Amino acid sequence: MATVSPEVVDNMYETGKRLVYAFDEYEEGLWAFNAVLKVEPTHLDSWIGKGVALHQLKRYDEALEAYEKAISLNSTRAGLWSSKGSTLIKLKRYEEAIEALDIALEIDPNYKFALYDKSEALYALGRDAEASELSAKADSIPWK
Incomplete structure (x- = not known):
């Protein structure tokens, strides 16, 4: 080569x-x-x-x-874990998505995309109260 x-x-x-x-x-x-x-x-x-x-x-x-x-x-970029979680949601692998998104949120607790995506996964699993809480938290964080 x-x-x-x-x-x-x-x-x-x-x-x-x-x-x-x-x-x-x-x-x-x-x-x-x-x-x-x-x-x-x-x-x-x-x-x-x-x-x-x-x-x-x-x-x-x-x-x-x-x-x-x-x-x-x-493995230290919240965005990578969030992107993995978002992709897992598209594959309807919600529990795995939540695991990836939790890692993103450990790295950056205010990472809006991870909060919104985790909320989406929780809604898909019928965990509406948790999902709503996360959506509200994401909505309260200004875009960077």
Whole structure:
């Protein structure tokens, strides 16, 4: 395999990031993230971007794998755990989603996305009182 300069890797990642986050071009962004991961398999942000792209493409099992790989590289980001929880909700794996979202909330107790997603999972399990309480807490926190 040919050596690829860090600048090329950074440019490819930035291309994927723009395609996914700015233009909603998920297939193309996924291609860019996979290109980065082919030469730099531990590129954390490419695993995150890959997870986002796959989630948006409704390829939830693959998105979950990408988020789990990202978490294996850095387990201290609330957003990663929250994204894993959100994906588990899409797969209707509510108890597992709550476990992931609880970790996100241990890292950042005021992480709005995790609060809203945990509330959604609790509602799905019929735990309406808990869900309502979490929704109210999330609503009281200003967006960053």
